[in-house]
Structures are given as structure tokens and as C-alpha cells.
Amino acid sequence: xxxxxxxxxxxxxxxxxxxxxxxxxxxxxxxxxxxxxxxxxxxxxxxxxxxxxxxxxxxxxxxxxxxxxxxxxxxxxxxxxxxxxxxxxxxxxxxxxxxxxxxxxxxxxxxxxxxxxxxxxxxxxxxxxxxxxxxxxxxxxxxxxxxxxxxxxxxxxxxxxxxxxxxxxxxxxxxxxxxxxxxxxxxxxxxxxxxxxxxxxxxxxxxxxxxxxxxxxxxxxxxxxxxxxxxxxxxxxxxxxxxxxxxxxxxxxxxxxxxxxxxxxxxxxxxxxxxxxxxxxxxxxxxxxxxxxxxxxxxxxxxxxxxxxxxxxxxxxxxxxxxxxxxxxxxxxxxxxxxxxxxxxxxxxxxxxxxxxxxxxxxxxxxxxxxxxxxxxxxx
Amino acid sequence: xxxxxxxxxxxxxxxxxxxxxxxxxxxxxxxxxxxxxxxxxxxxxxxxxxxxxxxxxxxxxxxxxxxxxxxxxxxxxxxxxxxxxxxxxxxxxxxxxxxxxxxxxxxxxxxxxxxxxxxxxxxxxxxxxxxxxxxxxxx
Numbered sequence: 001x002x003x004x005x006x007x008x009x010x011x012x013x014x015x016x017x018x019x020x021x022x023x024x025x026x027x028x029x030x031x032x033x034x035x036x037x038x039x040x041x042x043x044x045x046x047x048x049x050x051x052x053x054x055x056x057x058x059x060x061x062x063x064x065x066x067x068x069x070x071x072x073x074x075x076x077x078x079x080x081x082x083x084x085x086x087x088x089x090x091x092x093x094x095x096x097x098x099x100x101x102x103x104x105x106x107x108x109x110x111x112x113x114x115x116x117x118x119x120x121x122x123x124x125x126x127x128x129x130x131x132x133x134x135x136x137x138x139x140x141x142x143x144x145x146x147x148x149x150x151x152x153x154x155x156x157x158x159x160x161x162x163x164x165x166x167x168x169x170x171x172x173x174x175x176x177x178x179x180x181x182x183x184x185x186x187x188x189x190x191x192x193x194x195x196x197x198x199x200x201x202x203x204x205x206x207x208x209x210x211x212x213x214x215x216x217x218x219x220x221x222x223x224x225x226x227x228x229x230x231x232x233x234x235x236x237x238x239x240x241x242x243x244x245x246x247x248x249x250x251x252x253x254x255x256x257x258x259x260x261x262x263x264x265x266x267x268x269x270x271x272x273x274x275x276x277x278x279x280x281x282x283x284x285x286x287x288x289x290x291x292x293x294x295x296x297x298x299x300x301x302x303x304x305x306x307x308x309x310x311x312x313x314x315x316x317x318x319x320x321x322x323x324x325x326x327x328x329x330x331x332x333x334x335x336x337x338x339x340x341x342x343x344x345x346x347x348x349x350x351x352x353x354x355x356x357x358x359x360x361x362x363x364x365x366x367x368x369x370x371x372x373x374x375x376x377x378x379x380x
Numbered sequence: 381x382x383x384x385x386x387x388x389x390x391x392x393x394x395x396x397x398x399x400x401x402x403x404x405x406x407x408x409x410x411x412x413x414x415x416x417x418x419x420x421x422x423x424x425x426x427x428x429x430x431x432x433x434x435x436x437x438x439x440x441x442x443x444x445x446x447x448x449x450x451x452x453x454x455x456x457x458x459x460x461x462x463x464x465x466x467x468x469x470x471x472x473x474x475x476x477x478x479x480x481x482x483x484x485x486x487x488x489x490x491x492x493x494x495x496x497x498x499x500x501x502x503x504x505x506x507x508x509x510x511x512x513x514x515x516x517x518x519x
Binding site for chain 2: 150244246
């Protein structure tokens with residue numbers, strides 16, 4: 001593969017104007033607000049954009065609303081990981097010369113509108129799941145978590161899930177934009193109501209209204225950006241199933257491939273990373289992903305996150321925004337992983353800023369643990 | 381009483397599966413080349429290493445299975461399931477090898493009466509004039 005390290009950089013990031021519970025704004029309005037905010041962060045305007053990427057709606061719909069005619073268009077939609085995967089696609093397109101300023105946007109009024117189309121009971125696979133009420137991530141991921149508990153011990157897995165929920169809330173308490181900032185004790189976690197066993201309410205991500213966007217451009221254009229470029233060193237993507245009952249191993253996502261591939265491309269190892277953004281649709285998603293990425297072995301994630309190791313002050317900084325669990329999760333959280341990674345690498349995170357990070361691994365997971373995109377981001 | 385849950389919409393390659401389910405039988409697709417049945421039914425074998433993916437037939441299976449994993453749903457994902465909670469979603473491993481999604485029919489479901497690996501057998505729940513859903517109960 002061609003060495004594409006540091007050929008593209010993220011130069012602008014932002015959310016939509018308001019996030020949380022925002023009745024009255026459409027999905028596309030969240031896209032557009034975030035897009036203009038991210039472009040302003042980059043010192044650019046909509047006029048500069050010639051590559052357009054999104055998931056959840058078609059770029060056809062999006063470009064009309066934004067008023068642009070892109071020379072490169074990409075609606076790769078493989079769930080919440082899509083916006084991480086778009087980094088690799090933008091890198092390829094920019095290097096091939098199809099565009100030089102790529103805008104990637106997300107917007108979803110997940111809390112106020114809840115208008116997501118469900119799976120189709122005429123589809124070859126879903127016709128065998130939906131009639132049984134195997135519908136939606138909280139139910140599907142719960143069955144994967146139950147299998148993990150069976151393999152590695154229920155008490156140990158439960159403690160790992162609790163550690164993630166509690167640690168992530170502590171980060172959210174330092175993020176002014178976070179939706180859930182109340183104190184969370186381990187008792188609060190264990191006593192929260194069942195959603196779908198083995199998931200308590202506090203195992204599950206939020207459902208918010210939010211948009212996010214980032215601008216990614218060539219090394220040449222990045223020189224003129226307002227802020228220091230955040231370089232892409234590695235990127236990889238994959239998926240291995242759509243419906244949960246077709247997942248080859250309920251305890252291993254394709255991060256087992258994309259993690260090592262992204263690190264190899266970057267020429268780095270797990271130990272080189274200063275922080276990690278790991279899609280936390282559920283507490284269990286984090287455990288399975290840390291193991292799949294190779295930060296620890298199968299069954300070892302509960303020990304890896306033990307004693308609040310991923311909380312503020314711990315020695316493995318993870319999901320410092322407060323994550324999908326406590327900061328925001330409008331439906332496809334992958335976008336927000338990148339926003340926080342870029343802000344940490346630029347040193348813009350205020351109270352929650354970690355000490356001078358240079359390298360961040362980002363892993364998005366989409367669908368029913370179906371797809372992953374891993375990327376390695378860096379600052380000089 | 382009207383049935384309010386989503387109803388499977390059989391397609392050409394799944395008509396036979398649903399017809400047999402209505403007759404109280406569980407049939408899978410079988411690949412002659414791989415010498416293995418598979419789920420879900422497709423005319424073409426989905427094993428990318430298969431040497432002859434179009435050489436497939438239907439095969440009747442025993443309906444015996446073990447519990448591979450499960451969840452107990454407390455918040456209904458769809459209005460049709462509101463009266464069912466808590467209900468059990470599961471992936472079961474059939475005696476012949478393939479895994480399939482289903483419900484476990486059991487009173488007062490809990491992690492005390494549901495154990496991964498427990499033996500199960502198929503039962504059929506009539507939901508419309510044409511459709512019966514294969515479900516599983518403790519054997």
C-alpha cells in the first residue's frame with residue numbers, strides 16, 4: 001500500500017449550535033450548523049468544500065441543503081462507525097485528486113424525532129429476527145454481552161461494565177456540552193433499571209439531538225489552516241455481518257483486523273497511544289472493542305479497565321468527552337469520537353485536557369457490532 | 381385479537397421455509413458441496429470457500445438445539461411487544477450446527493431458569509393464516 005501517512009489532516013471540527021434535547025431542529029439543520037461551525041474552526045467557508053461525506057442521509061439530500069456541488073461524493077453508511085471510515089475514504093479521494101477539502105457531517109434529532117426507519121421484515125436476514133423482537137441495539141448487544149459473561153465470568157464482566165459507566169461519567173462532568181453530568185456511583189449503576197438484561201439503563205448510551213462535522217484536507221491546504229493540523233497516520237475499515245445472529249463471534253468485532261491494520265499503517269503500537277476514543281454505544285462495546293483492538297487479550301478487558309483506570313487521573317485516558325454514555329449520542333456517535341480526539345490533540349479541552357497528547361487511536365463501531373473503522377491521529 | 385408484531389414477508393427463496401414452519405416442521409438449506417446446513421436460507425451457499433455454491437437443497441432438521449445466548453427484554457422495542465415484556469430473545473445452536481435467532485418460551489424468565497448450553501426443542505406459534513414462528517422451549 002502507498003504510504004499515505006500525513007498526506008491529509010483534520011483542520012476543523014465542531015458540533016451543531018446546541019446539542020442535547022433540541023426540539024424543532026431537523027436532522028439536516030444539525031448537519032448544516034455543524035458544517036458551518038467546523039469550517040469556521042478551519043478558517044474556511046462552504047465555498048472551499050469540494051468533497052462531501054455523510055451517513056444517515058444521502059449526500060444528494062445534504063449537498064442540496066448545504067448549497068454545494070461536490071466533485072467527490074460518498075454516502076458510505078455502515079452505522080455509527082461511518083464517520084471514522086470516511087477519514088480513510090477522504091484520504092484516498094484527496095490523494096487521488098478528486099477533491100482537496102472534504103467535509104464530513106452528521107446530524108440526528110435522535111431524542112426529539114425518533115424517526116429512524118427500522119429493518120425491513122422482507123429482507124433476507126431481518127425477516128428471521130424482527131418478528132421475534134430482536135430489534136435495535138440494546139437488545140442485540142445485550143445478547144452479545146451475555147455470551148461474553150458466559151465465556152469469561154459474569155461477575156468479572158459486570159464489574160468491567162460498571163467501571164466503564166462510572167469512569168465515563170466522571171469525564172462528562174468536565175465537559176460543558178455533556179448531557180448527563182449527575183454523580184454516578186457504582187451503586188447507582190447496579191441499581192439502575194433493566195433495559196434488556198444483562199444491560200441496565202446505565203449500560204446504554206444516551207439518545208440526544210446533535211450534529212457534528214469535521215473538515216479534512218490535503219497537507220498543502222492544511223498549512224493555511226487556522227489551527228495546528230491533526231494528521232492522519234493510519235486508517236482501516238471492515239465489517240463481517242449485518243444482523244446480530246450472523247455475527248461470527250459475539251465477543252470479537254472486526255476491530256481485531258482494523259486496529260492492527262491502522263496501527264501498522266501508522267508504524268506504531270498500542271503502547272505509543274496517549275489516549276483512545278472507543279465507541280461506547282454500551283459499556284460492553286468498550287470491553288469487546290479493547291480486546292478486539294488488541295489493547296488486551298480476550299477476557300482481559302475487565303482487568304484492563306479495573307480501579308477506574310480510564311477515569312480522569314487514571315493511566316489510560318479514554319472517552320474524555322464523556323462518551324456516548326454521558327456526553328452525547330444522537331444515533332451515530334462515530335463523529336463525536338473524532339471531535340474529541342482532535343480537541344485533545346490540539347489542547348483545547350479545558351478542565352478535562354490531558355497532558356500534551358501527541359497520538360490518539362479512534363475506533364468507531366457500527367450496526368450490531370457489525371462494522372469498525374479505526375484511525376490513528378497525531379499532532380507534530 | 382389482531383396480531384400487532386412485525387410479520388415475516390416470505391420471499392422466493394424463503395417461501396418453502398415458512399410453508400414448512402406452518403406445517404410444524406423446521407427445514408434448512410443444505411449445501412452439498414460443503415456437506416453442511418446453514419441459516420438463514422438462501423438459494424446460493426454463502427460460504428466463500430464453497431466450491432459449488434449453487435448445489436444446494438432443503439433438508440429437514442430435528443428441532444433440537446442448545447441455548448447459545450439470550451437477553452431478557454424489559455423495554456419493548458416496538459408497540460407490538462409491550463404486552464410481552466419481559467420476553468426472551470435468543471440465539472440457539474441447532475443440533476445440525478447452524479445458529480438461528482428466536483424466542484425462548486418460558487414462564488418468569490430469569491438468569492436462574494435460563495442457562496447457556498441448556499437443551500431446547502422447537503415449538504411453532506401460529507401468528508397468521510400463513511405464518512407460524514419457530515420458537516424454542518426447554519427440552
